[in-house]
Amino acid sequence: MSENNQACIDKFVEMAKAVACHVTEVSSTADILNYVVDLCEKKAPCELLVDEPGTATGPLGPNRCPTRVQRIVAAPQLSDDDFASLKALCDEKGFLCIRDNLRKYAAGIDVGLSEAILGVAASGTCMCDTTNEDWRLAGMISECAVMIVKKSQIYPDLPSIAGFMREQMGKGPEGTFTSLITGPSRTADIECVGAVGVHGPLEMHLLLVEG
Amino acid sequence: MHKAPQTYKEYHGQIDEALHDQQLRKTLDKYAVTYRENRAKVMRDIDEKGLIHAIAEFKDEAAAHMDELYEQFKREAEKRGVHVHLAKDAAEANQIISDIGKKYNVKRIVKSKSMTAEETQLNHKLEADGFIVDESDLGEYIIQLRHETPSHMVMPAIHLSRYQVADDFSKVTKVKQDPDIDRLVKVARVQLRRKFIQADMGISGCNFAIAENGAVTTVTNEGNARMTETMPRVHTVLVGLDKLVRSIDDAMIALQILPRNGTAQRLTSYVSWMCGAGPCASAPEGRKIMHVVFLDNGRREIAKDPLFHQIFRCVRCGACTNVCPVFRLIGGHKMGYIYIGAIGLILTYFYHGKDKAKVLCQNCVGCEACKNVCSGGIDLPRLNREIRSRLVSDKDDKNAMGSLMNAVMTNRKMFHTLLKFASKAQRPFTGGTQFQRHLPMMFMKHHDFKALPAVADKAFRDVFAQYKPKVLNPVMRVAIFAGCAQDFIYPEHLIAACKVLEAKKVAVDFPMEQTCCGLPLDMMGQRKGVQKVAIQNIKAFANGNYDYIVCLCASCCSTLKKHYAEFLESNGGISEAAVKAFSEKVVDFSTLCREKLGMTADDFTKIDEKVTFHASCHQCRALEAAQHSRDLIAAAADYVPCFEEEVCCGFGGTYSVKFPEISAELLRKKLKNVADTNATRIVMDCPGCVMQIKGGVEKNHMGIRVSHLAELLAERVKR
Incomplete structure (x- = not known):
């Protein structure tokens, strides 16, 4: 690995932490899957922001919404094999593990796992292909968003990724939806006081992998 | 849906309401400070x-x-x-x-x-x-x-x-x-x-x-x-x-x-x-x-306008609002119609019509803080002045004060005769002091937040011969551009400058045909008047073969140096080369001392006095010369930085006459910051700010000396 790339990685980590991301280096797919399941287990159960008929609900959460009894992990971008492994781990814990039709759970899911195309060091940003609606929703309706970032795919700044953006946006034949994501959803709309988790995730976790 | 004010009276009512909204004031104050600090932090990377x-x-x-x-x-x-x-x-x-x-x-x-x-x-x-x-x-x-x-x-x-x-x-x-x-x-x-x-x-x-x-x-x-x-x-x-x-x-x-x-x-x-x-x-x-x-x-249509097409550089970041000292006091509902802040005043004129813009667009103090941060480098204060000028030429702004100023100030002799007359006529009100102590109440209603200055007994132009440096082998030849405030109210600033220049062996001249720089007229949208005085000034200095034209008023200086070319852009009365030659020679006093004369601590007998600084808007932003003043203060005395040194004191020329309530509030904040330094003296580079701050200090019996930089330097310069 070149020194430049290490400098990029260090900067990326520093900047991501500056926007309240949890950053962890992991060495294998198993690590990623375990991280996701652990996170799901430790977090407070997801609040159902709207009624979801037929779903078992537990006590009210901090925002006076009923909570999910069965936790949900969404991982629409995983390969068939990796998804099967994750599903097995989720099954052990009694979590629902899904990869499509995320709209059905728009009331909120616990953890969404996505993979970035690349990272931008200058701002701790992830560039993601979110054309597929499920891929996009995994990072929108989850309380905790987890993003895999490849260390070799971290670039210094926005101008340096314009070419990748062009390539990604041009992947038709229909329309594409490309996202730059930097930390969790946030606002300062009330008295200019910063708060996270308005409409999107309350937490953002980045998993740095080799390769 | 809020309404755009149609009259000043209506607008003053709205402003009063905002100034008394404590919650608004607290939030915007906090935001202005944290925004400035955080912005500086993230700008460092790029x-x-x-x-x-x-x-x-x-x-x-x-x-x-x-x-x-x-x-x-x-x-x-x-x-x-x-x-x-x-x-x-x-x-x-x-x-x-x-x-x-x-x-x-x-x-x-x-x-x-x-x-x-x-x-x-x-x-x-x-x-x-x-x-x-x-x-x-x-x-x-x-x-x-x-x-x-x-x-x-x-x-x-x-x-x-x-x-x-x-x-x-x-x-x-x-x-x-x-x-x-x-x-x-x-x-x-x-x-x-x-x-x-x-x-x-x-x-x-x-x-x-x-x-x-x-x-x-x-x-x-x-x-x-x-x-x-x-x-x-x-x-x-x-x-x-x-x-x-x-x-x-x-x-x-x-x-x-x-x-x-x-x-x-x-x-x-x-x-x-x-x-x-x-x-x-x-x-x-x-x-x-x-x-x-x-x-x-x-x-x-706007895209085709040679000047206003630049409004499309706006990326709607809102920075012009974030740094605006007026917004900080009254908030966006009182500083725009739909679009807010400096860009909002301009967009209101174009997207929502003259009727909505005519009063709102007056509410710019001209401090240039917005221009300094704009994402697209839009010259917002200039565009806003241009809109005022269009409103005047379209006869939408029936402004008696502007027309009267135009009539008087474009006739140098009449203007100067009136000022000299004022120095006599004010005597019953000054009690022999530098302030107008007993103005009749009709003039006082919204203006009693500061003591108003008196016109000097003798204008600088009348005493120049007496103070003109006597230099045998001059190292440099400079001409003074006085500006109205120093010529007629504070000639002591220019007298002090003469002393400093004499100590540095500089020959000094004062062309008598010079007149007002034109900025007050421009603030009132009187573009034709501005052009007339600009040409008169350029001609007054044309034949002197000066190395520099020094100006001790930051506002006049930035007008002469930065705006004459645009004022006279398509005016047949004078050549572009003559305007350029004039503007290039113009220099502010701190830059002349530091850059052109190379003055350092060696030139002064340092005094152990705590002196703080107010960076006048036009000095720190338009001329980017505030650091020179800080260096010179530190060379001559014990310089103590002031919180928000670069925030407007609220003078803004005719602005303080149009919006005295906002001017008063900006001054109050400035005085508090000055008091917090425990300095015994405050120094600045603009007679307008001296007028404002001295008036506030006097009114509040603060016991702090208010000086022009030249006065401090004249006291401490080695001869």
Whole structure:
């Protein structure tokens, strides 16, 4: 690995932490899957922001919404094999593990796992292909968003990724939806006081992998 | 819907109300300070000036090719299944969007923040046409509940407290909500999720419409725009033609400045790039129904204007508002109609008409803080003065004061005779002091926050011969440009300068035909008068063969140096070369001392006196010379920095006459910061600021000496 790339990685980590991301280096797919399941287990159960008929609900959460009894992990971008492994781990814990039709759970899911195309060091940003609606929703309706970032795919700044953006946006034949994501959803709309988790995730976790 | 003020009286009433809103004042004060600090932090990573220049360049290019970029965008977007519309005005845009809703049998609409939709007042139309419309940006949601308009382009509800928001949320949820910001944010999360799910159509704005591939881009933090763009089956984008850019690369340049300038972030949480109508599970054929409505509303015409086309460099970051000392006092509802702040005053004139702009556009103190931070390097104060000038020439501004000033000040002899007459006539009011102590009450109503200065017994021009340096072998020849305030009120500043220059063996001259620099007339929109005095001044200095023309008034100096060329741009009365030769020689006193004469601590007998500094707006921003003054103060005395040294003292020339209540408040804050330094003296480089600050110090019996830099230096310079 070149020194430049290490400098990029260090900067990326520093900047991501500056926007309240949890950053962890992991060495294998198993690590990623375990991280996701652990996170799901430790977090407070997801609040159902709207009624979801037929779903078992537990006590009210901090925002006076009923909570999910069965936790949900969404991982629409995983390969068939990796998804099967994750599903097995989720099954052990009694979590629902899904990869499509995320709209059905728009009331909120616990953890969404996505993979970035690349990272931008200058701002701790992830560039993601979110054309597929499920891929996009995994990072929108989850309380905790987890993003895999490849260390070799971290670039210094926005101008340096314009070419990748062009390539990604041009992947038709229909329309594409490309996202730059930097930390969790946030606002300062009330008295200019910063708060996270308005409409999107309350937490953002980045998993740095080799390769 | 708030109204734009039609008269000063009405406007003063609105301003008074805002000045007494303690919550507003507290929030905006805190924001101004944290914004400034945080912005500086995130700007350190990048080449701010270089990027601003690059934004100006590509936005100018885009404005010059607006029609072509629109055609290119349309072609590319249509290839990707997007319907593209062009609306000539607000009504047509609203109609198109309403028709889109009807065509697809839309009942519920969810919106993410769009200033363009505020410009067209889209919600009124949609609600009148029977649609249910919900705003989803937290700030917009709050103000929608209150039936208000945004008071800031980036933070629409910045004028409200957590308590007000808690009350509003309690009403809408029918549950008592605590005034805890974190909790209140989550109330919106809960309330709005169902709106996203239920909506048939989402309406968003657009930060960059990218011609090369027909993509629209939204730059947001909350994630509501993504929900708006994703959940409903129809997505309609309303976008001004000025948001067209050539390429992704252009957008990448702007994205390095926009969030840093807007909210002091390196990048916002989400930047979404929608290139064509993509997959959508809620749409009938699994593909999003996507419409992009471009709004002209005068933009194509403005793009052709040689001066005003630069307003399209605006990326709606709101920085001009964030740093505006007037906004900080009165908030956005009192400083704009739909668009807020410095750019808002200008856009109001173009998008909402002269009638809405004529009073509002007067409320600029001219401190240039906005120009200093603008993402596109727009010369906002100049454009605003230009609008005042247009209003005067269109006879929309029936301003007796401006016309009278024009009549008097363009006739040097009459003007100077009147000033000399005033020095005699004021005697019953001054009691022999430097202040007008006993002005009749009719003049005092809003102006009693400071002691007003008296006109000096003898003008500088009348005593110059007495103080002219006697230098045998001069190292340099300079001419003094006095400006009215120092010629007639504070000749002691110029006398002090003569002493310093004499010590440095500089020959000094004072051309008698010089007159007012023209700035006060320009502030009143009297452009013809400005040109007349400018030509007179250039001619007065033309034959002296001076090395420099030194000016001890930062405002006059920046006018002579930075604005004469633009005032005289298309005026046949004088050659461009003559204007340039004049302006290039003009230098402020601190720069003359530091850069041209190389003065250092060795030139002074340092005194152990605590001296603080007020960086006059035109000195620190227009002339970028404040550091010279700090260095010189530190060379001559014990320099103590002052909090918000570079924030306006509230003088602003004729501004303090038009808006005395705001001027008073800015002065009060300045005096508090000065008092906190425990300095026994404050120094500055502008007689206007001396007038303001000295008047405040006198009125409040603060016992602090207020001096021009030249006075301090004259006392301590080694002879």
